[in-house]
Amino acid sequence: DGGITQSPKYLFRKEGQNVTLSCEQNLNHDAMYWYRQDPGQGLRLIYYSQIVNDFQKGDIAEGYSVSREKKESFPLTVTSAQKNPTAFYLCASSSPGTGPNTEAFFGQGTRLTVV
Amino acid sequence: GESVGLHLPTLSVQEGDNSIINCAYSNSASDYFIWYKQESGKGPQFIIDIRSNMDKRQGQRVTVLLNKTVKHLSLQIAATQPGDSAVYFCAENRGRGGSNYKLTFGKGTLLTVNP
Numbered sequence: 001d002g003g004i005t006q007s008p009k010y011l012f013r014k015e016g017q018n019v020t021l022s023c024e025q026n027l028n029h030d031a032m033y034w035y036r037q038d039p040g041q042g043l044r045l046i047y048y049s050q051i052v053n054d055f056q057k058g059d060i061a062e063g064y065s066v067s068r069e070k071k072e073s074f075p076l077t078v079t080s081a082q083k084n085p086t087a088f089y090l091c092a093s094s095s096p097g098t099g100p101n102t103e104a105f106f107g108q109g110t111r112l113t114v115v
Numbered sequence: 116g117e118s119v120g121l122h123l124p125t126l127s128v129q130e131g132d133n134s135i136i137n138c139a140y141s142n143s144a145s146d147y148f149i150w151y152k153q154e155s156g157k158g159p160q161f162i163i164d165i166r167s168n169m170d171k172r173q174g175q176r177v178t179v180l181l182n183k184t185v186k187h188l189s190l191q192i193a194a195t196q197p198g199d200s201a202v203y204f205c206a207e208n209r210g211r212g213g214s215n216y217k218l219t220f221g222k223g224t225l226l227t228v229n230p
Binding site for chain 2: 004006033035040041042043044045048058090092103104105106107108109111
């Protein structure tokens with residue numbers, strides 16, 4: 001089945017550690033996105049990529065890094081510079097190349113907890 | 116502050132009643148809007164979308180209304196069922212499509228359906 005796969009579902013990080021969240025899609029979508037969701041809050045955009053080898057900062061990029069070496073993959077690294085990383089992280093993809101108004105499809109999320 | 120916000124953070128309805136979830140947006144240049152449903156611990160799922168050149172769109176049991184004059188969006192769910200219990204988010208596309216596609220989300224409304 002086509003879709004977006006995030007892994008792991010749960011992730012625990014020690015203080016000062018970098019961790020990488022995986023996001024893979026087989027929808028042949030050009031654009032991919034990372035959002036952060038805190039309890040009782042909406043989704044805030046961390047980074048997005050419209051095409052391979054290119055990405056842009058979102059609204060809360062500090063303390064995060066990404067890469068887009070392959071169309072299918074958009075991993076997110078939460079660095080030690082991110083002071084409050086505990087949150088639910090959502091990856092999404094869309095295909096704006098097929099038209100300006102297409103929805104984003106989401107993965108099932110990774111819940112990151114700092115221990 | 117948030118560009119996309121909701122009037123009611125929580126909504127409780129009886130099974131079989133109709134539900135109305137509201138959303139306000141502030142960017143008059145936004146040209147595409149989406150409603151998502153998010154169940155606990157899962158990623159958001161697409162419900163329905165609407166373009167700015169429309170004021171109403173209907174799906175199965177759902178209707179989205181767009182009032183550009185007052186920058187207001189609503190989601191109507193007919194004959195609400197227990198399975199409709201979730202958090203509902205509205206999202207706007209602030210870009211002009213194509214390479215500027217970027218969704219901004221509101222904080223969400225928690226809908227609880229009582230049997």
